[in-house]
Amino acid sequence: MKKKNRTWSVPLSVLICIAIMYICTLTGVASISFPDANRILLHEFLRLDIDMTGISEGSIAIIRNVRLPRVVLGFLSGASLAVCGAGFQGIFKNPMADPFVLGVSSGAALGAAIGIILHYDRGVWMLNGTTLLAFAGAFLTIGLVYNISRVGRRVPVSTLLLSGIAVSQTLAAAMSVLMILNKQSMDQIMFWTMGSLNGKGWSQILMVLPYVVLGIALLFSCSRELDIILTGEDTAVQLGVNVEFLKKKVLFASTIVSASVISVTGIIGFVGLVVPHVVRLVAGPKHRTLMPLSLVFGGAFLIICDTAARSIASFEIPVGIITSLCGGPFFVYLLRKMKRGGYFS
Amino acid sequence: MNTEILSLKHVAAGYGSREVLTDVTLSVREGEFAGLIGSNGAGKSTLIKCVFGLIPLRRGALSICGRENAALKSRERARLAAVVPQSYHVEYDFTVEDIVMMGRNPYLSLRRRESPEDYEIVENAMKLTNTEQFRDRFYNELSGGERQRVILARAIAQKPRLLLLDEPTSSLDVHHQIEVMELITRLNQEEHIAVLAVLHDINMASRFCQRMIMLQEGRVFADGTPSEVINRQNMESLYQMKLMIHKNPLFHKPEIVPIRVMEEEKASLRQHIHVICGANGAGKLLEELDARGYQVTAGVVNQESGDWDICQELGIPCVAIAPFTPVTESDQTLNLKMMETADIILVADMPFGESNLNNLSGLEDMPGRIYFHKNALSNDHTHGALVKRLQELGARKKITYIGDHDAFLDLLKKEEA
Numbered sequence: 219m220k221k222k223n224r225t226w227s228v229p230l231s232v233l234i235c236i237a238i239m240y241i242c243t244l245t246g247v248a249s250i251s252f253p254d255a256n257r258i259l260l261h262e263f264l265r266l267d268i269d270m271t272g273i274s275e276g277s278i279a280i281i282r283n284v285r286l287p288r289v290v291l292g293f294l295s296g297a298s299l300a301v302c303g304a305g306f307q308g309i310f311k312n313p314m315a316d317p318f319v320l321g322v323s324s325g326a327a328l329g330a331a332i333g334i335i336l337h338y339d340r341g342v343w344m345l346n347g348t349t350l351l352a353f354a355g356a357f358l359t360i361g362l363v364y365n366i367s368r369v370g371r372r373v374p375v376s377t378l379l380l381s382g383i384a385v386s387q388t389l390a391a392a393m394s395v396l397m398i399l400n401k402q403s404m405d406q407i408m409f410w411t412m413g414s415l416n417g418k419g420w421s422q423i424l425m426v427l428p429y430v431v432l433g434i435a436l437l438f439s440c441s442r443e444l445d446i447i448l449t450g451e452d453t454a455v456q457l458g459v460n461v462e463f464l465k466k467k468v469l470f471a472s473t474i475v476s477a478s479v480i481s482v483t484g485i486i487g488f489v490g491l492v493v494p495h496v497v498r499l500v501a502g503p504k505h506r507t508l509m510p511l512s513l514v515f516g517g518a519f520l521i522i523c524d525t526a527a528r529s530i531a532s533f534e535i536p537v538g539i540i541t542s543l544c545g546g547p548f549f550v551y552l553l554r555k556m557k558r559g560g561y562f563s
Numbered sequence: 564m565n566t567e568i569l570s571l572k573h574v575a576a577g578y579g580s581r582e583v584l585t586d587v588t589l590s591v592r593e594g595e596f597a598g599l600i601g602s603n604g605a606g607k608s609t610l611i612k613c614v615f616g617l618i619p620l621r622r623g624a625l626s627i628c629g630r631e632n633a634a635l636k637s638r639e640r641a642r643l644a645a646v647v648p649q650s651y652h653v654e655y656d657f658t659v660e661d662i663v664m665m666g667r668n669p670y671l672s673l674r675r676r677e678s679p680e681d682y683e684i685v686e687n688a689m690k691l692t693n694t695e696q697f698r699d700r701f702y703n704e705l706s707g708g709e710r711q712r713v714i715l716a717r718a719i720a721q722k723p724r725l726l727l728l729d730e731p732t733s734s735l736d737v738h739h740q741i742e743v744m745e746l747i748t749r750l751n752q753e754e755h756i757a758v759l760a761v762l763h764d765i766n767m768a769s770r771f772c773q774r775m776i777m778l779q780e781g782r783v784f785a786d787g788t789p790s791e792v793i794n795r796q797n798m799e800s801l802y803q804m805k806l807m808i809h810k811n812p813l814f815h816k817p818e819i820v821p822i823r824v825m826e827e828e829k830a831s832l833r834q835h836i837h838v839i840c841g842a843n844g845a846g847k848l849l850e851e852l853d854a855r856g857y858q859v860t861a862g863v864v865n866q867e868s869g870d871w872d873i874c875q876e877l878g879i880p881c882v883a884i885a886p887f888t889p890v891t892e893s894d895q896t897l898n899l900k901m902m903e904t905a906d907i908i909l910v911a912d913m914p915f916g917e918s919n920l921n922n923l924s925g926l927e928d929m930p931g932r933i934y935f936h937k938n939a940l941s942n943d944h945t946h947g948a949l950v951k952r953l954q955e956l957g958a959r960k961k962i963t964y965i966g967d968h969d970a971f972l973d974l975l976k977k978e979e980a
Contacts, residue, residue, distance in 0.1 A: 311654075439673055446665050449653045456615050457721070458641030458669030503655035
């Protein structure tokens with residue numbers, strides 16, 4: 219049976235992903251030798267009683283407070299964006315849908331820009347104001363888009379997409395105005411919009427973790443119904459899917475996940491668009507496999523990109539640039555190689 | 564057997580300012596196979612959509628299995644009724660089994676995942692529709708007929724009490740049309756699922772449905788057995804064209820034969836043409852002469868023959884006798900009386916025997932010109948009597964021999980020009 223053949227795919231992917239996390243934790247600019255790094259990991263995280271002589275406190279701190287949280291945050295962000303992308307592509311039945319189509323990113327960017335310009339850095343719950351403003355911006359935007367496109371109790375998908383584009387363009391323009399009026403903050407805003415995992419630590423991870431876990435669990439629970447909605451909205455109604463409720467659920471879950479992630483990392487493009495497509499091309503359109511595989515590969519993809527971002531040059535490259543730079547051509551390659559399947563038959 | 568599965572009472576619904584259904588009252592009972600017919604835009608598909616709550620009702624009440632439709636959750640409704648659309652395209656690579664399993668959705672939830680029982684139901688649905696051999700193939704790689712069977716399997720997996728079909732065969736060839744209809748009939752009879760099918764093809768509906776409901780201008784225009792619904796008045800109001808209704812000899816169900824929509828060019832000389840026929844060969848000619856505006860009469864025709872049917876359908880006056888009885892002197896007297904005023908007398912392509920040779924007696928005294936279809940001579944069973952009769956007749960009056968009916972029509976046209 220085919221079902222049996224596919225059961226190994228998820229555990230195998232998880233193993234690959236753990237291997238990638240491990241390797242990426244060991245790579246970096248600071249020269250910490252391979253055995254040393256292993257000893258630190260074993261000592262710090264598995265609490266093994268290992269002889270730590272000859273390893274500097276600095277090395278331990280780099281692994282514990284810099285590299286590992288970065289890898290974990292990278293995984294969380296990549297996984298979140300990919301799963302949200304899969305969910306959005308499902309309810310919109312549109313190959314161009316990604317977590318940002320409805321303007322989450324523009325809202326967050328505008329919020330962040332305001333925070334940066336006002337130097338609103340006062341920490342609330344271990345977080346700075348920019349992050350909070352970005353989160354608020356993202357949520358308000360989705361609320362606005364949703365209410366614009368609502369017709370009675372229904373939310374037509376096409377209206378939703380169009381109002382998303384309209385609102386998001388307006389917000390982007392507003393952000394440009396802010397940038398022109400505040401030239402001294404331009405660089406900082408630009409860097410924020412390109413996304414980076416630099417300088418983030420365990421506190422940010424703890425902040426996003428509950429939202430991400432909650433949202434992703436909610437999205438996973440929609441798997442079967444998302445499959446059905448892919449075959450048409452009317453059909454879904456006829457098969458007993460509460461389409462409007464499903465849309466709201468996916469919209470809400472995706473927004474909470476992507477907003478919390480990008481308010482911490484800035485806008486990391488392409489992961490949410492490409493990863494679900496790649497997984498769909500390889501493993502088929504069923505969300506029961508699509509969702510977990512997107513999660514694993516989205517996470518792994520972002521970790522690799524981030525490792526490249528901090529390793530290939532002497533300075534830090536925003537990870538959003540790397541994701542687009544690697545993801546785009548790879549996607550094109552896959553499209554050419556597998557002409558049929560998914561949307562591209 | 565008499566539980567009401569679907570009931571509509573004074574239902575009105577529509578899109579925007581246009582009200583498609585104005586006042587529909589109908590019910591489908593347990594075990595029934597009802598066909599819904601009506602011209603384009605009569606509201607057949609709208610009615611199906613109403614049942615699924617895709618369009619809200621403006622007035623009236625709709626209930627499924629005795630439960631108010633608006634109060635049903637979509638999950639509950641999907642357990643009671645399933646839909647098979649016209650044709651159904653899926654852009655994604657779902658396998659046939661995936662698609663059929665979707666039919667189990669109304670029974671599944673977070674707490675209740677697919678159980679062995681669900682797999683068994685899916686398995687049976689695929690067996691019943693003969694689709695299990697391509698369970699692992701992608702749905703979008705199947706042919707139209709195969710897809711329709713898969714969608715039927717999905718509907719069966721819903722374990723519904725009512726099956727709604729929206730022109731399920733309109734995109735299929737004859738083989739697959741019949742296959743799908745036979746399958747639906749089996750479901751109706753073996754699984755006791757009530758069926759309401761929107762059908763374009765009246766003959767298909769007549770053949771397979773026990774009951775037909777005709778919608779016209781947003782209301783039920785006729786409702787009854789095929790023989791009750793398929794009559795000239797209903798059909799002409801439905802199709803706005805000239806057509807013929809006869810009983811299909813194989814299925815004993817009424818059947819329509821569409822004849823023409825556009826009016827034939829009218830003949831300028833309103834001549835009276837009498838056609839001597841009586842078997843099955845002159846139907847098309849009678850129709851065309853009638854359509855061109857000639858005054859047509861016929862005789863002596865045997866009842867129940869094809870020519871007789873057409874005379875009845877088109878209202879052509881004719882002298883008729885009981886089937887398989889000979890043409891007697893008195894029959895021929897009536898026939899001669901009818902052709903007295905005829906400008907033209909045509910002996911159509913018909914077989915001649917001892918019993919109907921009388922058709923040709925007395926023609927020499929008629930004023931009209933005589934035309935004779937040559938092919939009648941190859942169907943001569945009179946052992947020479949026909950040829951002898953023609954010689955006698957030919958000696959006293961000119962007979963024009965024609966090769967076929969079209970040549971005769973051309974001759975008439977030329978004459979007019």
